Amino acid sequence: MKYMKKILCAVLSIVMVLSMAACGSSEPAETPENTEGETAATGKIAEIQEKGQLVLGTASGYPPFEFVSIENNGAVIGIDVELAQAIADKLGVELVVQDMPFGELIMNLNSGVCDIVIAGLPETPERAEMADFSMVYVNDEQTIIVRAEDADKYTSLEDFAGKTVDVELGASSETVAREELTGANVNALTLIADCFMELSQGKCDAVVTGMVVGKQYVVNNSAYAELADIDFVNKDKPTQACIAKGAPEFLELVNEVIKENQDNGNFEKWIEQYSAQASKEAQG
Numbered sequence: 001m002k003y004m005k006k007i008l009c010a011v012l013s014i015v016m017v018l019s020m021a022a023c024g025s026s027e028p029a030e031t032p033e034n035t036e037g038e039t040a041a042t043g044k045i046a047e048i049q050e051k052g053q054l055v056l057g058t059a060s061g062y063p064p065f066e067f068v069s070i071e072n073n074g075a076v077i078g079i080d081v082e083l084a085q086a087i088a089d090k091l092g093v094e095l096v097v098q099d100m101p102f103g104e105l106i107m108n109l110n111s112g113v114c115d116i117v118i119a120g121l122p123e124t125p126e127r128a129e130m131a132d133f134s135m136v137y138v139n140d141e142q143t144i145i146v147r148a149e150d151a152d153k154y155t156s157l158e159d160f161a162g163k164t165v166d167v168e169l170g171a172s173s174e175t176v177a178r179e180e181l182t183g184a185n186v187n188a189l190t191l192i193a194d195c196f197m198e199l200s201q202g203k204c205d206a207v208v209t210g211m212v213v214g215k216q217y218v219v220n221n222s223a224y225a226e227l228a229d230i231d232f233v234n235k236d237k238p239t240q241a242c243i244a245k246g247a248p249e250f251l252e253l254v255n256e257v258i259k260e261n262q263d264n265g266n267f268e269k270w271i272e273q274y275s276a277q278a279s280k281e282a283q284g
Contacts (some may be wrong), residue, residue: 057114064274220282
């Protein structure tokens with residue numbers, strides 16, 4: 001009997017110890033912080049707000065989207081900068097503009113040089129693997145600009161066989177020109193402004209670019225003409241912003257700002273405002 005009592009006491013002691021351990025661990029176990037999805041997005045917004053700056057990566061030379069303004073002491077201004085400012089305002093931070101070559105935009109985005117890229121940049125399958133893209137904020141189309149004195153020479157895409165056509169390196173215009181201007185010598189330059197410089201100097205026969213930008217160069221310089229009657233098959237050139245992958249809340253905020261400024265008519269106002277400003281500065 002004494003032996004049985006000892007066993008019973010031992011069992012009861014074990015039960016009491018286990019019960020106390022269970023009570024002592026009543027707080028829920030901590031789960032590892034999710035570093036993707038919503039947590040990552042909140043982190044990006046918090047990161048921008050903590051440093052007090054939204055750094056925009058853009059590529060000037062695309063009036064009215066972005067261009068260097070002499071009247072504004074060399075600052076980069078335009079539609080895309082206005083959009084970036086609206087995003088910065090939503091975040092409650094200062095906007096800092098980093099001007100860089102078009103072909104380096106996404107690389108600099110992913111290396112942390114900038115927080116967002118807004119430069120009339122359309123999404124492609126290749127770019128979508130490297131960055132997350134916003135909704136379209138302005139619908140544009142590809143167009144061809146030639147010297148006004150040569151405009152009558154061209155009636156179709158086939159007429160550019162054997163001609164030298166300048167495009168900006170990495171732009172969607174480069175892809176369209178290489179795919180659809182059969183037999184043309186497509187020459188990709190770092191800056192769109194250099195393409196138009198070569199056109200004026202007779203070093204190339206045409207420039208392929210977005211219609212909004214192309215029309216601006218034509219308005220600014222009567223020596224240029226747009227071939228409005230010649231269409232590319234893949235002529236659409238949507239303009240979008242992009243951010244580094246893994247920040248859905250930040251992307252949602254960007255889309256929210258875009259939608260607000262589409263609904264209130266600001267994009268139309270900005271196109272008109274900066275087209276006029278670019279023309280004024282080009283005419284001195």
